[in-house]
Amino acid sequence: MDGPHDLGGKDGYGPVDVTAPPWREAWEKRQWALSKNVPMPGGTIDWWRHGIENMDPVAYATVPYFVKWNLNELAHRVDQGLFTLEEVVAGHSMAQRPPAPARTEAELHAQLQANNTDFSREMDHRPRYSVGAAVRTKRAPSPGHSRLPAYARGAAGRVIAHHGGHLFADAGARGEHRAEHLYTVEFSAAELWGEGATPGDTVCLDLWEPYFETS
Amino acid sequence: MASYDPKTIGDIHRHLHTHMPPDPALRIKALESLAVEKGLVARETLDTWVEMYSEKIGPKRGAEVIARAWVEPDYYDRLMEDAGQAIKDFGYQGHATEHLKAVQNTPDTHNLVVCTLCSCYPFAVLGMSPLWYRSAAYRSRAVKDPRGVLAEFGVTLDAGVKVRVWDSTAELRYLVVPERPAGTEGWSREALAAIITRDSMIGTERDLKLEAT
Numbered sequence A: 001m002d003g004p005h006d007l008g009g010k011d012g013y014g015p016v017d018v019t020a021p022p023w024r025e026a027w028e029k030r031q032w033a034l035s036k037n038v039p040m041p042g043g044t045i046d047w048w049r050h051g052i053e054n055m056d057p058v059a060y061a062t063v064p065y066f067v068k069w070n071l072n073e074l075a076h077r078v079d080q081g082l083f084t085l086e087e088v089v090a091g092h093s094m095a096q097r098p099p100a101p102a103r104t105e106a107e108l109h110a111q112l113q114a115n116n117t118d119f120s121r122e123m124d125h126r127p128r129y130s131v132g133a134a135v136r137t138k139r140a141p142s143p144g145h146s147r148l149p150a151y152a153r154g155a156a157g158r159v160i161a162h163h164g165g166h167l168f169a170d171a172g173a174r175g176e177h178r179a180e181h182l183y184t185v186e187f188s189a190a191e192l193w194g195e196g197a198t199p200g201d202t203v204c205l206d207l208w209e210p211y212f213e214t215s
Numbered sequence B: 001m002a003s004y005d006p007k008t009i010g011d012i013h014r015h016l017h018t019h020m021p022p023d024p025a026l027r028i029k030a031l032e033s034l035a036v037e038k039g040l041v042a043r044e045t046l047d048t049w050v051e052m053y054s055e056k057i058g059p060k061r062g063a064e065v066i067a068r069a070w071v072e073p074d075y076y077d078r079l080m081e082d083a084g085q086a087i088k089d090f091g092y093q094g095h096a097t098e099h100l101k102a103v104q105n106t107p108d109t110h111n112l113v114v115c116t117l118c119s120c121y122p123f124a125v126l127g128m129s130p131l132w133y134r135s136a137a138y139r140s141r142a143v144k145d146p147r148g149v150l151a152e153f154g155v156t157l158d159a160g161v162k163v164r165v166w167d168s169t170a171e172l173r174y175l176v177v178p179e180r181p182a183g184t185e186g187w188s189r190e191a192l193a194a195i196i197t198r199d200s201m202i203g204t205e206r207d208l209k210l211e212a213t
Helices: A026-037 A045-053 A057-062 A065-080 A085-090 A105-114 A189-193 B006-019 B024-037 B043-056 B059-071 B073-081 B083-090 B136-141 B146-152 B189-195 B198-202
Strands: A134-136 A156-167 A179-188 A202-208 B100-104 B109-114 B162-167 B173-177
Touching (some): A026 A065, A026 A105, A026 B024, A026 B043, A045 B006, A065 A085, A065 B024, A085 B006, A156 A202, B024 B043, B059 B073, B059 B083, B059 B189, B059 B198, B083 B100, B100 B162, B109 B146, B109 B173, B146 B162, B173 B198
Parallel strands (some): B109 B162
Antiparallel strands (some): A134 A156, A156 A179
């Protein structure tokens, strides 16, 4: 989708605040911890991302980073029926449940290590492209969630790596656990940005096979 | 059960943003209160996560990994072959590292990492990302004007050095391996790790300084 999140190549955002730390506010740390540890059964990482992409574009552009996460965590739990809209707006649960036990640092460390999710999958068909192949990305965006940024659509590049099958983000946002061949594709900066680009500079993206024109 | 319906989730987002109190601290408190009251998490567990990401899980991890690669050629080869596996020697695998890819800076290539579509980052080896990494300014410009962005970080590239930007569009995550500076021959892994900065592993710093910052 052409959402507010697709920022690559957009102008006007000004200089980078190069000394900005990871956190400035206590609530930012709190939201990070909540995102790490409040269970959300089911769901996929790309459905989670697609939630943020479907925020009101004005809100996306203006609310702080961790408030986007916060709204998304809340919205997904409302979507799943775990929280009601009324509860979230009130900031309290209408029904108390037995408290969760506190978990030790060792338990959290083990959980973190176990969180190195493997997205690769065995494929029953061969890759269409090999390393060195010329590819061109599709011009038209996927109607739903897509990880092909607008700036890299309709562009010619070269495959520099093949990673086998990886769960396909577009399908994941629909709740489907389906893999496609994944490649790293290198594009010249001139192909993406025109003549002003520095010769020799490149941009590499990880792209699934359905993102390429087949003709 | 998730709806997987973009309109539904978009409508919920709009409702919440319109009706919740605007103060960020209160919004985060609402999620915490609901999660605790519904028995999903204990407040003490959240405290522990905050402590872990304040102290232990940070860029020192990535620096240790790269310092080892600098002094052990076999480990360097393993890191370049499959960084996601190589970091398991340290137990540093975790959030967003299974498909970690190490990319080496050379005298004629400089690597820069970004996520233009969200904020993908190898959290378990570098800790929480700096605010600027998640900012619209960095995400929009790193792919189109990498040299302008690097200049803002004080990095000027010599003539003939090409920039290779890595946009993290799938589940691979990138770790830049900076060049080992001259004058560090014979240094211990600990001394080497102390000069490897977070920004050098993202690519917004190039020439490491011999004194630890």
